[in-house]
Amino acid sequence: xxxxxxxxxxxxxxxxxxxxxxxxxxxxxxxxxxxxxxxxxxxxxxxxxxxxxxxxxxxxxxxxxxxxxxxxxxxxxxxxxxxxxxxxxxxxxxxxxxxxxxxxxxxxxxxxxxxxxxxxxxxxxxxxxxxxxxxxxxxxxxxxxxxxxxxxxxxxxxxxxxxxxxxxxxxxxxxxxxxxxxxxxxxxxxxxxxxxxxxxxxxxxxxxxxxxxxxxxx
Amino acid sequence: xxxxxxxxxxxxxxxxxxxxxxxxxxxxxxxxxxxxxxxxxxxxxxxxxxxxxxxxxxxxxxxxxxxxxxxxxxxxxxxxxxxxxxxxxxxxxxxxxxxxxxxxxxxxxxxxxxxxxxxxxxxxxxxxxxxxxxxxxxxxxxxxxxxxxxxxxxxxxxxxxxxxxxxxxxxxxxxxxxxxxxxxxxxxxxxxxxxxxxx
Amino acid sequence: xxxxxxxxxxxxxxxxxxxxxxxxxxxxxxxxxxxxxxxxxxxxxxxxxxxxxxxxxxxxxxxxxxxxxxxxxxxxxxxxxxxxxxxxxxxxxxxxxxxxxxxxxxxxxxxxxxxxxxxxxxxxxxxxxxxxxxxxxxxxxxxxxxxxxxxxxxxxxxxxxxxxxxxxxxxxxxxxxxxxxxxxxxxxxxxxxxxxxxxxxxxxxxxxxxxxxxxxxxxxxxxxxxxxxxxxxxxxxxxxxxxxxxxxxxxxxxxxxxxxxxxxxxxxxxxxxxxxxxxxxxxxxxxxxxxxxxxxxxxxxxxxxxxxxxxxxxxxxxxxxxxxxxxxxxxxxxxxxxxx
Numbered sequence: 001x002x003x004x005x006x007x008x009x010x011x012x013x014x015x016x017x018x019x020x021x022x023x024x025x026x027x028x029x030x031x032x033x034x035x036x037x038x039x040x041x042x043x044x045x046x047x048x049x050x051x052x053x054x055x056x057x058x059x060x061x062x063x064x065x066x067x068x069x070x071x072x073x074x075x076x077x078x079x080x081x082x083x084x085x086x087x088x089x090x091x092x093x094x095x096x097x098x099x100x101x102x103x104x105x106x107x108x109x110x111x112x113x114x115x116x117x118x119x120x121x122x123x124x125x126x127x128x129x130x131x132x133x134x135x136x137x138x139x140x141x142x143x144x145x146x147x148x149x150x151x152x153x154x155x156x157x158x159x160x161x162x163x164x165x166x167x168x169x170x171x172x173x174x175x176x177x178x179x180x181x182x183x184x185x186x187x188x189x190x191x192x193x194x195x196x197x198x199x200x201x202x203x204x205x206x207x208x209x210x211x212x213x214x215x216x217x218x
Numbered sequence: 219x220x221x222x223x224x225x226x227x228x229x230x231x232x233x234x235x236x237x238x239x240x241x242x243x244x245x246x247x248x249x250x251x252x253x254x255x256x257x258x259x260x261x262x263x264x265x266x267x268x269x270x271x272x273x274x275x276x277x278x279x280x281x282x283x284x285x286x287x288x289x290x291x292x293x294x295x296x297x298x299x300x301x302x303x304x305x306x307x308x309x310x311x312x313x314x315x316x317x318x319x320x321x322x323x324x325x326x327x328x329x330x331x332x333x334x335x336x337x338x339x340x341x342x343x344x345x346x347x348x349x350x351x352x353x354x355x356x357x358x359x360x361x362x363x364x365x366x367x368x369x370x371x372x373x374x375x376x377x378x379x380x381x382x383x384x385x386x387x388x389x390x391x392x393x394x395x396x397x398x399x400x401x402x403x404x405x406x407x408x409x410x411x412x413x414x415x416x417x
Numbered sequence: 418x419x420x421x422x423x424x425x426x427x428x429x430x431x432x433x434x435x436x437x438x439x440x441x442x443x444x445x446x447x448x449x450x451x452x453x454x455x456x457x458x459x460x461x462x463x464x465x466x467x468x469x470x471x472x473x474x475x476x477x478x479x480x481x482x483x484x485x486x487x488x489x490x491x492x493x494x495x496x497x498x499x500x501x502x503x504x505x506x507x508x509x510x511x512x513x514x515x516x517x518x519x520x521x522x523x524x525x526x527x528x529x530x531x532x533x534x535x536x537x538x539x540x541x542x543x544x545x546x547x548x549x550x551x552x553x554x555x556x557x558x559x560x561x562x563x564x565x566x567x568x569x570x571x572x573x574x575x576x577x578x579x580x581x582x583x584x585x586x587x588x589x590x591x592x593x594x595x596x597x598x599x600x601x602x603x604x605x606x607x608x609x610x611x612x613x614x615x616x617x618x619x620x621x622x623x624x625x626x627x628x629x630x631x632x633x634x635x636x637x638x639x640x641x642x643x644x645x646x647x648x649x650x651x652x653x654x655x656x657x658x659x660x661x662x663x664x665x666x667x668x669x670x671x672x673x674x675x676x677x678x679x680x681x682x683x684x685x686x687x688x689x690x691x692x693x694x695x696x697x698x699x700x701x702x703x704x705x706x707x708x709x710x711x712x713x714x715x716x717x718x719x720x721x722x723x724x725x726x727x728x729x730x731x732x733x734x735x736x737x738x739x740x741x742x743x744x745x746x747x748x749x750x751x752x753x754x755x756x757x
Binding site for chain 1: 226229230233234237238241244245248249251252253254317338340342
């Protein structure tokens with residue numbers, strides 16, 4: 001049971017990473033990752049909303065009538081998004097400006113509704129919270145990573161700190177939408193390649209073990 | 219036991235109303251703690267272009283009315299708290315920016331633009347943001363705004379006349395929006411402030 | 418892969434392979450290379466060598482890492498590298514052709530499966546990537562050199578320039594004929610534009626050198642004459658119409674045709690086999706589209722030059738052109754809907 005819970009948590013980070021494996025929430029992924037910090041902030045906002053909405057929906061799953069569950073989910077999600085928005089506007093105005101319209105658009109981010117519908121509405125509260133946290137972490141990690149790559153290549157800085165005179169030779173294309181697609185696609189290919197490699201190794205080793213067992217039996 | 223249709227509809231509506239009610243109450247509570255007074259915030263940010271305390275400009279008829287323009291418009295005006303200074307800090311919005319519009323603070327002192335700062339501008343870092351730097355804003359400074367000044371003209375080459383401004387390479391949209399906002403401020407100054415002087 | 422035959426059916430086998438075709442293209446580019454050295458000095462040659470080297474190196478490395486059969490001997494990487502270099506201004510720093518060639522080969526060609534499977538012309542896509550990456554460096558042009566002043570090596574001072582730095586060469590910066598055409602009439606003489614003694618990319622300034630190479634390719638039947646003729650013709654016709662609307666019908670025709678990268682694009686880049694339609698009708702439609710988009714961008718867009726964007730866009734619609742222009746097999750009668 002314990003390892004099951006751990007699986008629920010890590011599922012969103014690697015195996016079904018929302019950005020690289022499920023390819024959900026592509027719109028904010030491409031739009032806000034011009035800087036690493038924006039990606040991190042966006043990820044944090046989504047994680048908060050995902051965690052809260054998953055807990056809420058899991059708590060209310062018996063109460064909400066099946067027919068109107070989508071409107072009910074959207075109301076709950078929208079509430080938390082608005083909370084994030086208000087808090088950010090008050091305390092982090094520069095990040096609020098940088099994320100712009102993509103902050104309120106978290107409401108229609110398909111990761112959140114997908115987790116509510118597919119996981120939270122049919123699982124206990126603790127599992128739903130872990131799932132929300134894991135998915136949120138996966139999203140945050142991916143966005144920050146894309147942001148780091150794009151900022152480094154496109155503006156020659158790391159989290160806003162200029163690195164040497166790299167800014168003098170940086171390639172603007174990477175902070176343009178075209179570069180976003182380019183980096184996203186390349187990283188997705190890389191992640192798929194690496195996970196494929198890991199799975200093959202797992203398969204090979206289990207295969208070898210079986211073979212060894214067989215040989216031992218003979 | 220089969221519940222009646224009426225009961226089901228009633229329950230559905232009730233649950234939705236309760237959820238919406240709780241959500242509303244929660245948002246109200248959060249809003250209470252995070253409310254930002256826009257006017258106060260603006261007055262505080264406006265000190266970026268004017269060293270001193272500012273108050274919202276509320277003059278007799280029409281002086282504070284925002285003007286419509288297709289390239290930009292004036293949102294509000296601030297003047298120094300201290301009396302007798304010919305200083306206006308104009309909050310102006312320019313259209314055509316990479317992300318729709320951007321807002322600038324323009325300090326017009328004694329008929330000249332002496333300082334510009336970005337207020338709400340969110341252009342691409344390293345690209346559009348080059349049109350929001352002091353280096354670019356300098357082109358608008360210290361040019362006498364006479365009643366027949368036609369406004370700044372954006373050109374894609376080095377500026378030749380004094381009313382010309384050279385657009386930033388690779389940031390022509392942001393440059394356009396900045397020029398739109400500045401021109402709106404200039405137009406407001408010409409129409410309102412000068413009329414007051416005549417009176 | 419080595420016996421790669423290009424045409425619609427019926428297919429007749431001959432001795433022509435990718436390697437021989439690419440060598441012919443390289444031969445046809447010699448006049449343009451000579452012209453680039455003549456007008457911009459030895460730094461132009463240095464950039465071309467660097468670009469070709471980077472393209473070949475990137476392909477070799479990619480094949481090595483992905484454990485694929487080595488394909489550099491078909492010379493297509495060399496052609497891509499050289500074409501890309503000819504699309505650069507002479508005042509770019511040394512890393513621009515290296516990164517451009519590597520991008521063109523790895524991202525546009527090899528990741529899609531290598532030669533014949535790329536969706537766009539690698540040199541064109543590489544140039545557009547560089548244009549977006551270093552737009553200031555890629556759109557600042559300098560004057561041709563004067564040999565008698567001993568300027569043969571003078572542009573080597575651009576070798577370590579930063580991304581926006583044109584400071585040290587600002588004194589010799591100049592507009593391209595197309596850019597001056599936008600602000601009224603072209604200042605450059607037509608003869609200078611034909612010979613190439615104007616500002617511009619390495620290989621695009623000399624219409625004469627490109628014409629020699631292009632005619633060689635047409636005579637050797639490497640490329641179809643329809644593409645360059647339709648492409649250049651469309652641009653000329655649109656310049657005529659645009660000029661007529663402005664009251665001087667002929668003022669725009671020759672500068673539009675001779676200026677910018679039109680000859681380079683029409684003869685060498687819009688004729689790439691794998692990214693253009695297979696049929697003659699398809700090629701004509703393709704070239705007309707290129708000419709139309711080029712003219713629209715030049716006269717109404719925010720860039721002074723549109724040849725590479727036009728070719729890239731038409732590369733992308735090539736599969737649809739092929740579908741629309743599918744040839745009718747001999748003896749095949751088109752079915753009529755209501756044949757009683």
